[in-house]
Amino acid sequence: MDWINQLNPTMQFAIFSMLKVCVVIFLAVMPIVAYAVLVERKVSAFIQDRVGPNRAAPFFVKYLPVVGPFLVRLGIFHPLADGLKSFLKEDFTPAHVRKVYFWLAPAIAVVPAMLALAVIPFGSTLGAQKMVIADLNVGILYTFGIVSLGVYGLVLAGYASNSKFSFLGGIRSSAQMISYEIAMGMSVIPLFMLVGDLNLSKVIAYQADGAWLVFKQPIAFVIFLVSAFAETNRLPFDLPEAETELVGGYHTEYSSMKFALFFIGEYTAMIAASAMMVVLFFGGWTLPFAGLDQPATTLVMGFAHIGIFVTKMLVLMVVFIWVRWMLPRFRYDQLMDLGWRRFVPLALANIVVTAVVLWALHAK
Amino acid sequence: MENALFYIFAALTLLFAFLCVANPFSRNPVTSAMFLVLTMISMAGLFVLLQAFFLAAVQILVYAGAVMVLFLFVIMLLDIKEEERRRFNRFAIALGGVSVIGLGFILFSTIRESKVGAGLKLTAVKGSDTAALGKALFTEYLLPFEIVSVLLLVAMVGVILLSKKDLK
Numbered sequence: 001m002d003w004i005n006q007l008n009p010t011m012q013f014a015i016f017s018m019l020k021v022c023v024v025i026f027l028a029v030m031p032i033v034a035y036a037v038l039v040e041r042k043v044s045a046f047i048q049d050r051v052g053p054n055r056a057a058p059f060f061v062k063y064l065p066v067v068g069p070f071l072v073r074l075g076i077f078h079p080l081a082d083g084l085k086s087f088l089k090e091d092f093t094p095a096h097v098r099k100v101y102f103w104l105a106p107a108i109a110v111v112p113a114m115l116a117l118a119v120i121p122f123g124s125t126l127g128a129q130k131m132v133i134a135d136l137n138v139g140i141l142y143t144f145g146i147v148s149l150g151v152y153g154l155v156l157a158g159y160a161s162n163s164k165f166s167f168l169g170g171i172r173s174s175a176q177m178i179s180y181e182i183a184m185g186m187s188v189i190p191l192f193m194l195v196g197d198l199n200l201s202k203v204i205a206y207q208a209d210g211a212w213l214v215f216k217q218p219i220a221f222v223i224f225l226v227s228a229f230a231e232t233n234r235l236p237f238d239l240p241e242a243e244t245e246l247v248g249g250y251h252t253e254y255s256s257m258k259f260a261l262f263f264i265g266e267y268t269a270m271i272a273a274s275a276m277m278v279v280l281f282f283g284g285w286t287l288p289f290a291g292l293d294q295p296a297t298t299l300v301m302g303f304a305h306i307g308i309f310v311t312k313m314l315v316l317m318v319v320f321i322w323v324r325w326m327l328p329r330f331r332y333d334q335l336m337d338l339g340w341r342r343f344v345p346l347a348l349a350n351i352v353v354t355a356v357v358l359w360a361l362h363a364k
Numbered sequence: 365m366e367n368a369l370f371y372i373f374a375a376l377t378l379l380f381a382f383l384c385v386a387n388p389f390s391r392n393p394v395t396s397a398m399f400l401v402l403t404m405i406s407m408a409g410l411f412v413l414l415q416a417f418f419l420a421a422v423q424i425l426v427y428a429g430a431v432m433v434l435f436l437f438v439i440m441l442l443d444i445k446e447e448e449r450r451r452f453n454r455f456a457i458a459l460g461g462v463s464v465i466g467l468g469f470i471l472f473s474t475i476r477e478s479k480v481g482a483g484l485k486l487t488a489v490k491g492s493d494t495a496a497l498g499k500a501l502f503t504e505y506l507l508p509f510e511i512v513s514v515l516l517l518v519a520m521v522g523v524i525l526l527s528k529k530d531l532k
Contacts, residue, residue: 101394138494141421148429152401155436159394167440174437178430185425198494 020133024122025114028310032317033267034079040321042075047325056081086260094161094253101160106254106261109153113268116146120275121201123285123306124295131285131306132201139200140192143276144185147231151177153265154233154240154250161253169249172332173240176230179339180237184227186347187220190354191280204284208294214281219350221281223343228273230339233266235324239332274316278309282316285309366413373409380406393439397432404428418494 007015038053045052053075061068061077071077093102119139123131136142151174158170191213192198195206207213214221230237241249251262278284285305330338384399404427411420501509 136417138417138421141418141425145421145424145429148425148433151429151433152398152436155433155440156398159436159440171437171440174433178433181430 016129017133020129020131021118024117024133029114029117029268029271030264032271032314033264034083036267036270036317036321037082037263038075038079039318040324041078043318043321044325047322053078083260086257089256091256091258096162097253098160098162101156102253103258105153105157105160106258106265107153108156109150109265110261110268112146112150112153113265113272116143116150116272117268117275119143119200120272120279121204121284122275122309123302126299126302126306130201131302135201136199138198140188140198140203140280143272144181147269147272148177148181150231150265150269153262157254157262158240158250161250163253165246165248166250166252169240169242169246169252172242173233173250176233176237176239176335176339179336180227180230180343183223183339183343183347184231186344186351187223187227188280189347189351190217190220193351193354193358200279200284203280204286207283208286208288212281212283212288217281217350217354219346221277223347223350224277224280226338227343228277229320229323230335232269232273232320234270234320236327236330237335238329239335242329244329270317270320271313274313274320275309277316278312282312370410370413373406373413377403377406377410393442394436397435397439400435401428401432404432418497 042052044050054073056075056077057068057072058077058080061072064071093099118133119136119142121130121132121135125131134142154173154177155170158166158168158173161167191203194213194216195203197203197206203213210216229235233240239249240246241251243249246252251259254262285308287308380399380403384396384403387395387399404423408420408423408428411417411423
């Protein structure tokens, strides 16, 4: 590995950044997306007292004596079959659509969700490398900015499809995302008043020193969690697709891989939201015992930190999935009412109360 | 490197802004709005080159992410076909011409006043620029800041008043 050390710092930075991007996207996010779909189907089956996917069995299973049938019963091979199906199905473009936007929209739905992951510190260090793709000083603002671009995917999909149901879905999503972005953005302000920095690594360091922020700011966490459901278009807030009223909402006219891209976008947004919550409220890659709250000095510790982060994130994703199958869908006016009349004032009050408490503590 | 990036982002900003107001290929308002979003994003790139990360993030968050989504929302609710058919009217051209001349004059005189290029150097703000911006807003520029807030409040009250159908 000597040749890496001989390169100048800029080249090293570029190479390691590329490496981190590739590893995070292709070895972490994509498999998690694929298997989150499987978990979703299995959890829904469990909740509805069914068995769930248990059939997909590739040819090599019969050579595995006990493990093979067990894996088939778990549905381990279903995501592969799903992916293959998405690629092989006919990619049908209806005649009445606006072609340019129709082709752009699925990509625009996926890209922001992935970009949002760039500032998330998913581990402390491995060797000399910090385990974050971009350690920005305005990390949280970057995430909110990028996430707010995600709405264009859905709005343009609704517009491009040129059909009533898709259009209503697109319009709904734009109003919903804007409303909940405000509540979400205001809910995290008290955190940064406590931490005193917008950098996400500093937020984790602050939590490693004291308690996790979920205990200090429970109201902020509740608002953020509910807003995250609305921002990722998950039930109980999936009004933009609302199958019972709008057929499939913004993706009614989409088929094959374009449809799958919306799916990937939704699950990537879920990953990003869970990762944000882990960083902001659950101490990121730290655990408050066994010396796991300090930046790693050895490779083993580095991997342990990444493992802790991923575990916390997966737990939150299961919460996302679990809630989807437990709660019925909101009505649209209820959704808006909850956002504007409940969460925005609550978040504002939380900011004021935190400011007063901080002022009282610092005054003496 | 930074010079090249500046020229790339400046060119992109100008190109997208041109395509936003005078797109020769499409007179679709949605296309214009999307090009305005791209203009905003390229401008955020320029802010990043000036080390103003906070401004860049807010530019994307507020303008590209919120204001333009509302624009798009309104455009989609309007009857687009009628908008496409409508051609230039003289009043709009006259008004636009006056604005361009006025803005050009302001820009020109500002550039002449500030003597750009004469040993001008970008001084990096100490610490995080977010904190520095906040301090500047709430100490030095408190009065203008409050005046703008009141202006926004007035606009908001006005909108609520206008959107009420029956006044009691």
